[in-house]
Amino acid sequence: MADSLQTVMDYAVAVARKAGEVVQTALAGDRKVMTKSSAVDLVTQTDQKVEKLIIQSVKEKFPTHRFIGEESVAAGEACELTNEPTWIIDPIDGTTNFVHSFPFVAVSIGFSVNKQVEVGVVYSCLEDKMFTARRGRGAFCNGEPLQVSEQTDVHQSIIATEFGSNRDPEVVDKIFCSMKNVLKLPVHGVRSAGTAAINMCLVASGCVEAYYEIGMHVWDIAAGSLIVSEAGGLVLDVDGGQVDLMSRRVLAANNRSIAEKIVKEIVLFRPPRDDALDHKQ
Known part of the structure; x- marks a missing residue:
């Protein structure tokens, strides 16, 4: 093999x-x-x-x-x-x-x-x-x-996230509520590259300490998830549990300390799983 x-x-x-x-x-x-x-x-x-x-x-x-x-x-x-x-x-x-x-x-x-x-x-x-x-x-x-950042203080971190393509008012409110919570920790900044794959590579490169998103797809994060973990980081569900690549929820971080602090600030919701969507509609 x-x-x-x-x-x-x-x-x-x-x-x-x-x-x-x-x-x-x-x-x-x-x-x-x-x-x-x-x-x-x-x-x-x-x-x-x-x-x-x-x-x-x-x-x-x-x-x-x-x-x-x-x-x-x-x-x-x-x-x-x-x-x-x-x-x-x-x-x-x-x-x-x-x-x-x-x-x-x-x-x-x-x-x-x-x-x-x-x-x-x-x-x-x-x-x-x-x-x-x-x-x-x-x-x-x-x-x-590649090596993830050694930063352990979330207050000195940059966090990446995305806004997705869902414009349902309730979903948008939850996305911005999460971002506000993270920003008010406080952190040094919140960034968005506009691509999940590159956001994950930024974590792996040590440029940002964490990236989280709800609503992306398995093809957005499959490659990046391995790149993060092989650079010394970890990839979790946004609730802090084990990641499921089909769940459309992900948190990639340089270490568990940063991840645990970000998890506490994310307002959770569950989009339809990739393997449950009716893509023919």
Whole structure:
């Protein structure tokens, strides 16, 4: 399995870089924008083109492997994480950023076996930063080792979060209530990169001490979750319990002390699980 995982890692890096080139080229041209679940849940032809490129490329190399892809699921395919070798793909994490040329756009590729992520690759296309991790082998950015922040004082921390695409007033109120609670701890600041994958890589890089969100999807965080843990951090549910990648709730932190303080400030709600959504509607 070890050698086969290295083959998967090498291929994931190569296909992520190829996908990133498509994204970079598209930024210079016309970006036709469409919507999915709401007026702020955006998708472009580039999202669809990149996912098709990744899946077709991987199928040629690994014909028996399964896939969970954001755009495939949006088109009606099942979002089911099994014990089988599975590629979990977000072709453009940060589509809204992409549409507006906001410079944080990532290709995220996770690979799981027995429902456990074994390989994680996040390519920040516009920064040309390739984040990689293999379980038990550490995390890296452009080949350099990553290490989470050593900060233990939440008052001297930066916390990352996102606002999501759900504009239901009750959900929005809970999101802002959580942010207000965190800000008033106080912390040095609250930041938002506009992409879950890059937020998690910022935790792994030691740039921020924690990232939390409710409402993202498994393809947003599968790769990043391994990168954080392999950089010495931890990944939990926002209630402090064990993370479930299908639950659409995550807290990534540099250490348990910071995580426990953030957990106390988050106003909880439960979005529909990824494996329970009816994506055909």
